[in-house]
Amino acid sequence: MxxxxxxxxxxxxxxxxxxxxxxxxxxxxxxxxxxxxxxxxxxxxxxxxxxxxxxxxxxxxxxxxxxxxxxxxxxxxxxxxxxxxxxxxxxxxxxxxxxxxxxxxxxxxxxxxxxxxxxxxxxxxxxxxxxxxxxxxxxxxxxxxxxxxxxxxxxxxxxxxxxxxxxxxxxxxxxxxxxxxxxxxxxxxxxxxxxxxxxxxxxxxxxxxxxxxxxxxxxxxxxxxxKHLDGNCHTYVDDPCDIAMAVKVADNAKTQKYSPCNATESLLVARGVASEFLPKIGAVYAAKGVEMRGCPEALAILADVPGASTRPATEQDWAEEYLAPVVSVKIVDGVDEAIAHINRYSSHHTEAILTTDHIHAQRFLREVDSASVMVNASTRFADGFEYGLGAEIGISTDKFHARGxxxxxxxxxxxxxxxxxxxxxx
Amino acid sequence: MxxxxxxxxxxxxxxxxxxxxxxxxxxxxxxxxxxxxxxxxxxxxxxxxxxxxxxxxxxxxxxxxxxxxxxxxxxxxxxxxxxxxxxxxxxxxxxxxxxxxxxxxxxxxxxxxxxxxxxxxxxxxxxxxxxxxxxxxxxxxxxxxxxxxxxxxxxxxxxxxxxxxxxxxxxxxxxxxxxxxxxxxxxxxxxxxxxxxxxxxxxxxxxxxxxxxxxxxxxxxxxxxxKHLDGNCHTYVDDPCDIAMAVKVADNAKTQKYSPCNATESLLVARGVASEFLPKIGAVYAAKGVEMRGCPEALAILADVPGASTRPATEQDWAEEYLAPVVSVKIVDGVDEAIAHINRYSSHHTEAILTTDHIHAQRFLREVDSASVMVNASTRFADGFEYGLGAEIGISTDKFHARGxxxxxxxxxxxxxxxxxxxxxx
Incomplete structure (x- = not known):
């Protein structure tokens, strides 16, 4: 033609x-x-x-x-x-x-x-x-x-x-x-x-x-x-949190399916719970063949997890949408650093906090600048059917007109x- | 610099x-x-x-x-x-x-x-x-x-x-x-x-x-x-309508101020009320020095208005935002032709119907594709203060994100x- x-x-x-x-x-x-x-x-x-x-x-x-x-x-x-x-x-x-x-x-x-x-x-x-x-x-x-x-x-x-x-x-x-x-x-x-x-x-x-x-x-x-650009989604494991629930949700958010845009690509962990939480999720990821790219502090803890595939995270890793069995892992001071890190590196698609602290949850919901913000739920829920919209024509990562x-x-x-x-x- | x-x-x-x-x-x-x-x-x-x-x-x-x-x-x-x-x-x-x-x-x-x-x-x-x-x-x-x-x-x-x-x-x-x-x-x-x-x-x-x-x-x-582009706003005088109210509102919509974008630039009149309504509004406009650019049928009626300044409307007039003491005037069959004319020539800013008919009012509200649609009110009301928004940063003639x-x-x-x-x- x-x-x-x-x-x-x-x-x-x-x-x-x-x-x-x-x-x-x-x-x-x-x-x-x-x-x-x-x-x-x-x-x-x-x-x-x-x-x-x-x-x-x-x-x-x-x-x-x-x-x-x-x-x-x-x-x-x-x-x-x-x-x-x-x-x-x-x-x-x-x-x-x-x-x-x-x-x-x-x-x-x-x-x-x-x-x-x-x-x-x-x-x-x-x-x-x-x-x-x-x-x-x-x-x-x-x-x-x-x-x-x-x-x-x-x-x-x-x-x-x-x-x-x-x-x-x-x-x-x-x-x-x-x-x-x-x-x-x-x-x-x-x-x-x-x-x-x-x-x-x-x-x-x-x-x-x-x-x-x-x-x-x-x-x-x-x-x-x-526009729907990439989905570099974060799950932040807060201090305090329900560790068993955090392991279950962080597992699901990363591994239930690797290709969707709402899969978690980066795991942030509050220092106060890292030594308890990281070995547990590390074992789960190791069993499923998920490579972990961590900050030095996270790698030190993960070193003791049998069979874990780890390597140091580069600056590029924090911004990466893997769509693959790979996750970046960073230990943070707490909710302030988690919010700042997410607002800097995220693609503004979907982010979750796993916490039992009411104030932390409220601050995360309000201050994280993404289309979907979640408390105690898997980022994998971010879609039109799960949100009750009946269907979706796409997921917007823009703020103008339609978001999410x-x-x-x-x-x-x-x-x-x-x-x-x-x-x-x- | x-x-x-x-x-x-x-x-x-x-x-x-x-x-x-x-x-x-x-x-x-x-x-x-x-x-x-x-x-x-x-x-x-x-x-x-x-x-x-x-x-x-x-x-x-x-x-x-x-x-x-x-x-x-x-x-x-x-x-x-x-x-x-x-x-x-x-x-x-x-x-x-x-x-x-x-x-x-x-x-x-x-x-x-x-x-x-x-x-x-x-x-x-x-x-x-x-x-x-x-x-x-x-x-x-x-x-x-x-x-x-x-x-x-x-x-x-x-x-x-x-x-x-x-x-x-x-x-x-x-x-x-x-x-x-x-x-x-x-x-x-x-x-x-x-x-x-x-x-x-x-x-x-x-x-x-x-x-x-x-x-x-x-x-x-x-x-x-x-975006706020032009305001080619219409007032449509329906059959049936309250003629006295229609004269009052059509007067205000055009003459209360000539420069604002929500001033009426085009007057559509249902044939059934034209011979009663047009001489009355024509006299008001004539007294205020508003030039009327009409279709042949409207001009024939306005010819009998003492002191009226009239001339034939061109195709360009239907699309024009005058921001001046000029109004285009067209006689239409009824609400269908009014809606079709508006959707063709309007800048999608603000349009009003003056009517006593419920069905006509509902159809006008639903089918006219403009940022503000009004029943029995002056188009001059289309602004943030009058709408109770407290203030306005502008009036959008787009449909995306913010409208009006x-x-x-x-x-x-x-x-x-x-x-x-x-x-x-x-």
């Missing part, structure tokens, strides 16, 4: 999305529920045909020599599709927050002023690999009354086309515009450049993928971006509503 | 602001109140010295041949300073919303999840002309627990320096860091380019001034911008708070 035709294509998608967004914004709650339930039904009914399309992507991926774990991420198994269908039904069952009016208060002039929750308008989503993201994004877009333009990875283009066709079928069945969810049909890379530079049509861009992709999009976008897991609410905006009886300004 | 030293200066201001923002974020409500009250006291106590500094700006402005209305906007009269002092006291008296926790709910895993309101961090404000904006921005920054870097216009540099010195004196008196409010001390234009491109220090930029300034800053900024008048809340962000008792993810 040449540059002119890609540009024309994207303009067409944009203007269609904009037109559809006006209809979506005034769609009734029941209509959106109908579309979501219909989509769930279609996903279940079309497992076989979806797998036929998916097989084309899998074949192409294997022919290109993609590693098997990467091929796995592309697979639309019956289980993956059932999870997608259930996700649609869960969203359908949630209360509709569009049109909600908050804080209506009478002012001295007599007017009453409140805020109404409305959709953002049109969002563009750019993602890689897993085709089920197509359904997650589409269903959140429908529930939130937005229109969206989806740009999946070229490796999943056949699966994404088949899924997007079902989404449009569901929209039409509910009396909603098919253009409310459009997939960019070409794998031309120029389409991304166009999508992020159409402020007349697109209100926000949501990239999901590697850090490189997100940094490039943020730098070049002409519209706001909901972004669900339906993050895709909305508040406008002021003023009700009067003929008041004038004097 | 050469390029290197401006760059060094801005880096220093940035890193100082960032450091101060951490202290402001944890400052107690009483401390911030103390700083605001002290600032009010200092403003009242220093009227004479402030006027000495202000006189330098006024002299320079007159020497440069600035028009007298522009010179007027620069003036720090005792009345202007008293208004500034009262503004600080009003903010001091408002509840402190920092640290507020909302929506805390237990999830199936056992963790409780809510959101805590926290300051954004550091904002940069770029403004022109009126030096009292320095106090408005500083006081909002203090109340919201942020740090800020203020860049006023070169024409007010002496006044701004004197005001900023008082702000820092008030901060220090309350035990807060002086760097929480810093004025860019140079009038070098390169400083603006630096200020909007320091994502490591500055979280958001708020420009206040002409459309050209705001468009340039939005295009070049490397951080989010809270931006007060303390618009300068905050919500982070997730998770409280557990040792829960782990399974």
């Amino acid at each position: 040449n540059a002119t035709s890609t540009s024309e294509l994207m303009n067409t998608l944009g203007s269609q999305a904009k037109a559809a967004s006006a209809l979506m914004a005034k769609a009734g709650a029941a209509t959106k529920v109908k579309a979501l339930r219909e989509l769930a039904r279609l996903l279940r009914e079309n497992v076989a045909p979806l797998q036929v399309e998916n097989a084309k992507d899998l074949e192409r991926a294997r022919a290109a020599g993609l590693a098997e774990p990467m091929v796995d991420r592309l697979k639309l198994t019956p289980k993956v599709l059932e999870t997608c269908a259930e996700g649609c039904e869960q969203l359908a069952a949630m209360p509709d927050i569009i049109g909600e009016i908050m804080g209506m208060k009478q002012q001295p002039s007599g007017i009453r002023v409140g805020q109404m929750r409305v959709p953002i308008g049109v969002f563009g989503m750019i993602y890689e690999s897993r085709p089920n993201v197509t359904i997650e994004a589409a269903s959140l877009s429908i529930k939130s009354g937005n229109a969206c333009i989806l740009r999946g990875g070229s490796e999943a283009i056949d699966s994404n086309r088949a899924l997007a066709a079902l989404v449009q079928q569901a929209l039409v069945a509910a009396g909603l515009p098919a253009d409310a969810v459009q997939l960019v049909p070409t794998t031309d890379r120029a389409a991304v450049g166009q999508l992020i530079a159409m402020p007349q049509y697109v209100d926000v861009i949501i990239p999901r993928g590697g850090k490189g992709l997100i940094e490039r999009i943020s730098a070049e976008a002409k519209v706001p971006v909901i 897991p972004v669900g339906v609410e993050g895709l909305t905006s508040l406008k002021y509503v003023v009700l009067g009886e003929g008041e004038i300004r004097t | 050469n390029a290197t030293s401006t760059s060094e200066l801005m880096n220093t201001l940035g890193s100082q602001a960032k450091a101060a923002s951490a202290l402001m974020a944890k400052a107690g409500a009483a401390t911030k109140v103390k700083a605001l009250r002290e600032l009010a006291r200092l403003l009242r106590e220093n009227v004479a010295p402030l006027q000495v500094e202000n006189a330098k700006d006024l002299e320079r402005a007159r020497a440069a041949g600035l028009a007298e209305p522009m010179v007027d906007r620069l003036k720090l009269t005792p009345k202007v300073l008293e208004t500034c002092a009262e503004g600080c006291e009003q903010l001091a008296a408002m509840p402190d919303i920092i640290g507020e926790i909302m929506g805390m709910k237990q999830q199936p895993s056992g963790i409780r999840v809510g959101q805590m309101r926290v300051p954004i961090g550091v904002f940069g404000m770029i403004y022109e002309s009126r030096p009292n904006v320095t106090i408005e921005a500083a006081s909002l920054s203090i109340k919201s627990g942020n740090a800020c870097i203020l860049r006023g216009g070169s024409e007010a540099i002496d006044s701004n320096r004197a005001l900023a010195a008082l702000v820092q004196q008030a901060l220090v008196a309350a035990g807060l860091p002086a760097d929480a409010v810093q004025l860019v001390p140079t009038t070098d234009r390169a400083a603006v380019g630096q200020l909007i491109a320091m994502p490591q220090y500055v979280d958001v930029i708020i420009p206040r001034g002409g459309k050209g300034l705001i468009e340039r800053i939005s295009a070049e900024a490397k951080v989010p911008v809270i 008048p931006v007060g303390v809340e618009g300068l905050t962000s919500l982070k997730y708070v998770v409280l557990g008792e040792g829960e782990i993810r399974t």
